[in-house]
Amino acid sequence: MSFEDLNLNTPLYNALEDLGFTIPTPIQAQAFNVVSSGKDMVGIAQTGTGKTFAYMLPILKNLKYSTQENPRVLILVPTRELVVQVVDEIEKLSKYINNRVLGVYGGTNINTQKQAVAQGIDILVATPGRLYDLALSRVLQLKSIQKLVIDEVDVMLDLGFRHQLINIFDILPERRQNIMFSATMTQDVDMLISDFFKSPERVSIAVSGTPLENILQTRYNVPNFYTKVNLLTYLLNDTETFNRVLVFVAYKRMADRLFEKLDDIFHDELCVIHSNKTQNYRLRSIEQFRNGENRILIATDVMARGLDIDNVSHVINFDTPLYPENYMHRIGRTGRAEREGKSIAFSTEAEQEAMEGIEALMNMKIPLLEMPTVVEVSTELIEEERPQIKERNNPIKRKSEDVAGSAFHEKKAKNQKENLGGSYKFKIAKKYKKPKTRGDKNYNKRNKRK
Numbered sequence: 536m537s538f539e540d541l542n543l544n545t546p547l548y549n550a551l552e553d554l555g556f557t558i559p560t561p562i563q564a565q566a567f568n569v570v571s572s573g574k575d576m577v578g579i580a581q582t583g584t585g586k587t588f589a590y591m592l593p594i595l596k597n598l599k600y601s602t603q604e605n606p607r608v609l610i611l612v613p614t615r616e617l618v619v620q621v622v623d624e625i626e627k628l629s630k631y632i633n634n635r636v637l638g639v640y641g642g643t644n645i646n647t648q649k650q651a652v653a654q655g656i657d658i659l660v661a662t663p664g665r666l667y668d669l670a671l672s673r674v675l676q677l678k679s680i681q682k683l684v685i686d687e688v689d690v691m692l693d694l695g696f697r698h699q700l701i702n703i704f705d706i707l708p709e710r711r712q713n714i715m716f717s718a719t720m721t722q723d724v725d726m727l728i729s730d731f732f733k734s735p736e737r738v739s740i741a742v743s744g745t746p747l748e749n750i751l752q753t754r755y756n757v758p759n760f761y762t763k764v765n766l767l768t769y770l771l772n773d774t775e776t777f778n779r780v781l782v783f784v785a786y787k788r789m790a791d792r793l794f795e796k797l798d799d800i801f802h803d804e805l806c807v808i809h810s811n812k813t814q815n816y817r818l819r820s821i822e823q824f825r826n827g828e829n830r831i832l833i834a835t836d837v838m839a840r841g842l843d844i845d846n847v848s849h850v851i852n853f854d855t856p857l858y859p860e861n862y863m864h865r866i867g868r869t870g871r872a873e874r875e876g877k878s879i880a881f882s883t884e885a886e887q888e889a890m891e892g893i894e895a896l897m898n899m900k901i902p903l904l905e906m907p908t909v910v911e912v913s914t915e916l917i918e919e920e921r922p923q924i925k926e927r928n929n930p931i932k933r934k935s936e937d938v939a940g941s942a943f944h945e946k947k948a949k950n951q952k953e954n955l956g957g958s959y960k961f962k963i964a965k966k967y968k969k970p971k972t973r974g975d976k977n978y979n980k981r982n983k984r985k
């Protein structure tokens with residue numbers, strides 16, 4: 536397929552020619568018609584696959600010239616670095632198009648950004664916090680937004696932006712197209728999609744279910760977290776074989792928990808990365824792992840995505856990924872550059888189904904190893920592993936006659952007043968001609984104008 540097949544327009548073709556791009560990447564080829572159709576879409580694609588142009592090509596093709604001031608396209612990204620990068624990409628692609636692109640992010644002077652917003656924008660690229668602040672200040676009007684792109688949804692949610700995103704959904708026009716991109720599928724991403732979007736079309740470059748032949752995969756059945764810790768400790772004690780080990784866990788609480796357990800034994804050889812750690816801490820951890828100062832790195836799926844480290848001797852799946860694609864991404868961290876790599880997966884009873892999913896995707900069975908007898912089997916369970924107790928005849932439960940009812944005392948007179956809220960304030964203000972509250976600036980303005 537060539538760009539000609541996408542029926543773009545001359546300004547876009549000229550820009551692509553200047554960039555020297557002739558063939559759309561797979562995600563660009565697949566996303567083009569879906570984005571053009573106006574349907575909601577979720578694209579599963581990693582950085583480096585050309586995902587920015589995957590949404591920008593159809594958006595720019597269909598964006599008409601306008602002199603209106605309010606932005607029509609909003610692109611939300613998790614970090615300021617990405618704001619800068621996306622703005623840069625859009626500018627390259629818009630070289631021969633007359634449009635206004637602006638990037639805004641936190642940690643810089645908001646007033647300068649307000650002035651820039653007031654100049655008029657077509658496409659706004661923003662981090663969620665700063666976008667919300669600008670919208671609240673009313674300098675930025677979002678009523679004309681027709682397309683919302685959320686890039687790196689997995690990272691957004693991992694960084695704790697869920698509430699901010701929901702707040703933003705609330706102030707956007709309901710009739711809009713939602714376009715999302717995520718590198719990994721996680722439960723958080725799945726939940727956000729099912730809570731807020733109407734069956735968006737999924738576009739993904741099929742993850743190859745064929746693992747590299749030079750990766751030797753094995754697995755263990757392990758009853759619970761503490762036994763997994765014992766098995767991992769046993770394996771890691773063989774420092775010669777396990778000389779650069781990437782340990783994957785699904786979420787950050789588990790990463791911290793495992794780090795705590797291993798820290799006593801492997802203190803000087805151990806580091807961890809997840810999104811609650813500062814950028815500096817993460818960069819330092821990765822560097823120490825890369826240069827061999829640390830032998831063991833614990834990481835979550837989302838954070839390990841961008842890792843480019845050679846010579847990883849073992850990938851250990853401390854848990855079994857629920858999404859088989861994540862397993863493929865994880866094991867692909869070893870066996871790079873044709874070297875021999877090894878991956879080991881730990882699965883509890885509850886994780887057997889996920890393991891079956893992985894084996895089905897690869898169309899192969901992963902050899903099951905016997906737990907070494909010296910590894911102590913623990914019976915202690917962590918919170919998530921304990922059975923949820925559903926007591927039907929709970930003896931502590933109140934009988935229906937003594938269920939707490941409403942308070943029996945009368946409310947004090949001052950508490951009985953109705954809360955009349957904002958409109959009451961305005962009524963009083965009108966009646967007395969003067970603002971009754973210091974903050975009623977609108978009233979002052981209105982009266983000045985009269």
Ligand code: AMP
Binds near residue numbers: 560588
């Ligand atoms: P992204 O995944 O959007 O971060 O893009 C990764 C890099 O690939 C960027 O530097 C793009 O400029 C470049 N790129 C995007 N589309 C193409 C293409 N069709 N052919 C070659 N390079 C591309």
